[in-house]
Amino acid sequence: MFNIIISSCEKQGFLRKLGSENRLKLGPVGSLLLQNLKTEWHNNMVINKENSVFLSHDDDFSNTFNFVKNMCSFKLPFGIAECVKNKRECHNNKNEMDFEQFFDESIILRCSMLVAHTDSTRFFYQWQRQRKMWWRKFSPEPGRYFLTDLKTDSNGTQTVQIQTKYSWNSQLIETITLNPLPKDLDELDKFKEGKKTVQCHSVVSDINIYTMFLNTICDAFTDSEYKGIQRTVLRFHRKLAPYKISFAISSAVTTASTLLDLNDLALHLTRQLRSVHLSTLLLPICSKISLDAQWKLYDQLGVPYNILLNEKTLKDGLVLLRSRDTTLKEQVHVSEIVNYMKQLFENY
Numbered sequence: 001m002f003n004i005i006i007s008s009c010e011k012q013g014f015l016r017k018l019g020s021e022n023r024l025k026l027g028p029v030g031s032l033l034l035q036n037l038k039t040e041w042h043n044n045m046v047i048n049k050e051n052s053v054f055l056s057h058d059d060d061f062s063n064t065f066n067f068v069k070n071m072c073s074f075k076l077p078f079g080i081a082e083c084v085k086n087k088r089e090c091h092n093n094k095n096e097m098d099f100e101q102f103f104d105e106s107i108i109l110r111c112s113m114l115v116a117h118t119d120s121t122r123f124f125y126q127w128q129r130q131r132k133m134w135w136r137k138f139s140p141e142p143g144r145y146f147l148t149d150l151k152t153d154s155n156g157t158q159t160v161q162i163q164t165k166y167s168w169n170s171q172l173i174e175t176i177t178l179n180p181l182p183k184d185l186d187e188l189d190k191f192k193e194g195k196k197t198v199q200c201h202s203v204v205s206d207i208n209i210y211t212m213f214l215n216t217i218c219d220a221f222t223d224s225e226y227k228g229i230q231r232t233v234l235r236f237h238r239k240l241a242p243y244k245i246s247f248a249i250s251s252a253v254t255t256a257s258t259l260l261d262l263n264d265l266a267l268h269l270t271r272q273l274r275s276v277h278l279s280t281l282l283l284p285i286c287s288k289i290s291l292d293a294q295w296k297l298y299d300q301l302g303v304p305y306n307i308l309l310n311e312k313t314l315k316d317g318l319v320l321l322r323s324r325d326t327t328l329k330e331q332v333h334v335s336e337i338v339n340y341m342k343q344l345f346e347n348y
Helices: 002-011 028-045 061-071 120-137 209-220 256-275 291-301 337-346
Strands: 015-017 024-026 053-056 078-086 106-116 145-147 158-165 170-179 190-193 196-208 221-226 229-234 245-249 305-309 318-323 329-333
Touching (some): 002 015, 002 209, 002 221, 024 028, 028 106, 028 209, 061 078, 106 120, 106 209, 120 170, 120 196, 158 209, 229 291, 245 256, 245 291, 291 305, 318 337
Parallel strands (some): 053 078, 245 305
Antiparallel strands (some): 015 024, 078 106, 106 196, 145 158, 158 170, 190 196, 221 229
């Protein structure tokens, strides 16, 4: 199944194979997907509802820590998020597939929360639940995400993983660690809690961005029969989809002038949708091939919604909005479509 998924995604520009080896590189559509994933991670980890989290640049954790410690007046908790480039590890067990092994580089999205030692265990378990819920929120099959058993090493460091279940194996997607003495911190580093001084523990989340990318594709992929025809769909969450909206023009249009008017309308709506930051796909084929062929392509690209224009649109102003997930269509007036789509994509 994994090879089927990779082959399908290669055709649609998500991935590109490098030579004869099992190496992959992001394609243009995949780059959009990865950017959306990083944005959602940033929104969840950095633009955070409860704690102040600061970005560290170019593996400069120590200097960032010292700056943030002073800025926060030596009071916990606070966090530091960073993007860390690592050397890719080679796995000796060839029977176990790891998403990371398919890419030449290893980039880790890391968020370290610095908390008082008295609160660290509670925070550790709370964060496990929150992180699992975050993954499930974007999944069409949230039940596949689970937490592994807790492991404690000789230094007292506790580790738990978030994994996903697939037909071929379980895949590690995030590691959460509780460190009694965080790296780059001195034992003399003390923080204030009222009039008392407390020692700092860290709770760290590590996510490989390529593991996150491949997991999102595999999680979204479905290949099932629909009305006697095999239908391949990438059921991306609408916040993650590389393209949010596409256009189709009915092949039943009879005159060249009508077709030209509908193409102009599609271009006008595309500009309006893009102006409100909705990634919109308008292709030359939208008026040249059958609707079924277009929807097959857009489903394989994971586009959540398709706007269908026909001859009646020019008379009554109504378009048909097709849902990728249900294949059902609803009527929306052309004057309302931009605001309606904006509202759909503002919500999770």
